[in-house]
Structure formats: C-alpha cells, structure tokens
Amino acid sequence: xxxxxxxxxxxxSVKSTRKITKAMQMxxxxxxRRAQEAAEAARPYAERMIAVMSGLAASVGKxxxxxxxxxxxxxxxxxxxxxxxxxxxxxxxxxxxxxxxARAHAQSLLSKGKTVKIITVGKKGREQLRRxxxxxxxxxxxxxxxxxxxxxxxxxxxxxxxxxxxxGEFDVATIFFNRFQSVISQIPTAKQIIPAVFxxxxxxxxxxxxxxxxxxxxxxxxxxxxxxxxxxxxxxNGASEQGARMSAMDNATRNAGEMITxxxxxxxxxxxxxxxxxxxxxxxxxxxx
Amino acid sequence: MANTMQFDLVTPEAKLASFQTTEVQIAxxxxxxxxxxxxxxxxxxxxxxxxxxxxxxxxxAFVVSGGFAEITAESVSVLAERAVPIEEATGTIVDSMLxxxxxxxxxxxxxxxxxxxxxxxxxxxxxxxxxx
Numbered sequence: 001x002x003x004x005x006x007x008x009x010x011x012x013s014v015k016s017t018r019k020i021t022k023a024m025q026m027x028x029x030x031x032x033r034r035a036q037e038a039a040e041a042a043r044p045y046a047e048r049m050i051a052v053m054s055g056l057a058a059s060v061g062k063x064x065x066x067x068x069x070x071x072x073x074x075x076x077x078x079x080x081x082x083x084x085x086x087x088x089x090x091x092x093x094x095x096x097x098x099x100x101x102a103r104a105h106a107q108s109l110l111s112k113g114k115t116v117k118i119i120t121v122g123k124k125g126r127e128q129l130r131r132x133x134x135x136x137x138x139x140x141x142x143x144x145x146x147x148x149x150x151x152x153x154x155x156x157x158x159x160x161x162x163x164x165x166x167x168g169e170f171d172v173a174t175i176f177f178n179r180f181q182s183v184i185s186q187i188p189t190a191k192q193i194i195p196a197v198f199x200x201x202x203x204x205x206x207x208x209x210x211x212x213x214x215x216x217x218x219x220x221x222x223x224x225x226x227x228x229x230x231x232x233x234x235x236x237n238g239a240s241e242q243g244a245r246m247s248a249m250d251n252a253t254r255n256a257g258e259m260i261t262x263x264x265x266x267x268x269x270x271x272x273x274x275x276x277x278x279x280x281x282x283x284x285x286x287x288x289x
Numbered sequence: 290m291a292n293t294m295q296f297d298l299v300t301p302e303a304k305l306a307s308f309q310t311t312e313v314q315i316a317x318x319x320x321x322x323x324x325x326x327x328x329x330x331x332x333x334x335x336x337x338x339x340x341x342x343x344x345x346x347x348x349x350a351f352v353v354s355g356g357f358a359e360i361t362a363e364s365v366s367v368l369a370e371r372a373v374p375i376e377e378a379t380g381t382i383v384d385s386m387l388x389x390x391x392x393x394x395x396x397x398x399x400x401x402x403x404x405x406x407x408x409x410x411x412x413x414x415x416x417x418x419x420x421x
Contacts, residue, residue: 042303044299045304045368048359048368052357151300155370209332211319211332212334217333217357220334220355221357224370
C-alpha cells in the first residue's frame with residue numbers, strides 16, 4: 001500500500017504529464033490546419049499536371065521514342081523504395097505503419113530475387129528500417145531543418161532520384177507515405193513513380209496542338225511530374241503526421257485524466273481509512289479508561 | 290464567341306491568380322505567343338520569362354520560371370514551377386534562377402549543352418527585362 005505522500009506525488013506527476021500532452025495536442029491541431037491548407041493549395045497544380053501528362057502519355061506511350069521515365073528501362077530487376085516518415089515521434093502508429101508497408105514490400109521483392117535499394121526521408125523511418133535493411137539503404141534525406149515543406153525540398157529529392165535513374169541505378173521507383181484521410185485515419189500508401197503510371201482512363205488529347213512536340217513536352221514534364229508527386233506525398237505525410245499526433249495526444253490526455261481519477265479515489269479512500277483508524281484508537285482508548 | 294476567357298496561374302505551392310481576361314502573352318519555349326479567346330487548343334512548354342495578362346486594371350505581369358501552359362478556346366492555365374508578380378521579382382530571385390541554370394549548363398552533357406546554354410541566356414534576357 002503506497003503512503004499518502006506517494007499517492008499525492010503520483011497524482012501531481014500525472015497532472016503535469018496531462019498538461020504536456022494537452023499542449024502537444026493543441027499545437028498539432030494548429031499545425032494540422034496549416035498542413036491541410038498547404039495540401040489543399042498544392043492540389044490544383046498536381047491535378048492538372050497529372051491530367052496533361054496522362055493525356056500525353058496515352059498518345060506517346062506506345063511508341064519506341066517514349067522517354068525512359070515513362071517507358072521504364074525494360075527491366076524489372078532493381079527496385080528503389082523511397083520511404084517517407086517523420087522527424088519526430090509521439091505520433092501514434094504513423095511511422096510504424098509506413099515502415100511496416102515498406103518492409104513487407106521489400107521482403108516480397110527480395111524473396112522474388114530482385115535487388116532492393118532504399119532511400120529514407122525523415123529520421124524515424126531510417127531508425128526502424130536500419131535494423132533489417134541497413135545493407136540496402138543508399139541515402140537519407142534529413143528534413144529536420146525544414147520547418148515548412150516547400151516545393152524546393154521535393155525538387156531536391158526528385159533530382160536525386162532522377163539522376164540515379166539516369167545513371168541506371170534502378171528500374172522501378174516506389175514512394176511510401178501516409179495518405180491523409182482524416183484525423184483518426186491515415187492510409188499507408190505505396191505509389192510507383194518511375195516508370196510513371198497513371199490511374200484511370202486517360203482521355204484522348206489529340207485535340208491539342210503541341211509546341212515543341214509531344215515527346216519534347218513529355219520529356220520536359222516527366223521530371224517535373226516526379227517532383228510534383230513527391231511534393232504531394234510530402235504534404236500528405238505532413239498532414240497525416242499532425243493528425244496522427246493529435247489523436248495520439250488526445251488519447252494520452254484522456255488516459256491521464258482516467259489515471260488521475262483513479263489515484264484520487266485511492267488517495268481519498270486511504271486518507272479516510274487513516275482517519276477512521278485514528279478514531280477507533282482514540283475511542284477504544286477512552287473506553288478502556 | 291465569348292470575348293473573355295478564364296486565366297489561371299498555378300504553382301506547386303499555391304494558386305497565384307485566377308480571373309477573366311482577354312489576352313495572355315506567354316513566353317513559350319519555341320517563341321512568344323499571345324493567346325486570346327478562341328485560340329486553338331495548344332499545350333506548350335515555357336522558357337523563363339515574363340507572362341503578361343490583361344487584368345481588370347491594365348496589364349499584370351508575372352516572372353515565371355519553366356513550366357507549361359494549356360490553352361483552349363475558353364481558358365489559359367499556366368503551370369509554373371515558380372512565379373512571382375513582377376513588382377516582387379527582386380534581383381535575388383532572378384539571380385538564384387540564373388545560378389541554378391549556370392550550374393546546370395556547366396554539368397550538362399554535350400547533347401544537352403545547347404538547351405542549357407539557352408536557358409542561361411533566357412534568364413539573362415529576363416534579367417534585362419525586369420531591369421534590376
């Protein structure tokens with residue numbers, strides 16, 4: 001049985017923990033709003049980019065002159081996984097869901113005898129993947145100094161990826177990130193970016209004239225498309241991270257509240273017991289006289 | 290035929306402008322062009338340059354880095370990697386673009402050398418236009 005003083009200390013400590021988690025939850029809520037706005041603002045560009053590219057890809061795609069970023073290298077041997085996670089923890093299952101998906105993907109590729117290379121973005125993913133896949137990890141992008149994800153950050157990653165592709169380091173590139181659905185639900189997603197794949201039916205774009213040429217435009221657009229997709233993923237990830245942290249901290253705050261109630265009850269009971277005990281001692285002492 | 294068309298200027302980070310216009314002057318990769326309502330559908334890539342749009346209060350100009358423009362009879366959408374209103378285009382922004390183009394040109398393979406050099410010159414010309 002803990003003493004009254006121990007209980008009192010315990011309650012005080014849980015109370016201060018609750019204050020911290022509550023503050024973190026509110027900070028995340030504010031950051032989430034900003035992240036969502038950024039994701040919202042980036043959507044028109046990405047949508048049109050994809051629409052134009054898929055139109056072009058549909059008309060150019062089959063020819064032999066199609067750019068390699070679209071047609072691929074013709075091989076399916078070396079896979080590059082770009083795993084995007086957060087720089088900080090305390091955000092529930094956010095990082096581990098991405099890592100779990102990436103790990104499953106990597107293992108299935110390895111079991112098929114393919115080569116896997118991994119680029120990590122964000123510290124947390126690297127820490128978790130290093131245990132099993134350290135020999136496959138070729139690069140790491142540190143986002144610790146980045147306060148607000150900008151297009152330049154995505155461009156930097158894209159440039160690196162495209163340069164590696166041009167150098168023939170891999171055949172297929174896939175990005176891993178959490179798609180933001182709501183505060184309580186983020187969906188870990190794998191998306192192939194090289195060779196480019198387009199979802200849905202590409203509508204015929206024969207309507208348009210092209211300047212310079214279809215191939216020329218496509219060759220110009222595809223690297224930008226890679227950057228755009230990485231940028232979208234980074235923004236989605238940012239919003240997801242804040243959403244995940246918000247609900248994790250909300251849970252923690254609630255748990256702390258429950259704990260405080262529990263300990264307060266125990267504290268009051270044992271205080272009452274001590275008083276009763278003292279009274280009994282006094283009364284039985286008086287009776288004995 | 291309608292005498293105005295929808296103009297949108299979008300960058301990856303935000304939608305910069307969206308309004309009705311009668312005329313858009315675009316610095317296309319293969320030469321300048323002016324799009325007016327009823328223009329034939331066209332998709333063109335951009336070179337770094339100045340984009341001029343007829344707005345409600347006269348011409349509005351933006352400095353854009355590369356990207357592309359989608360022109361139809363009723364709309365012009367410009368998707369630029371980076372775009373700033375010309376009033377805000379300071380020397381540092383253009384200089385950073387120039388710097389980037391130069392480093393690209395220096396690293397370019399022989400077959401890409403011409404394109405990279407052209408980019409440098411486009412930006413230098415742009416610098417002259419903005420008159421910093």
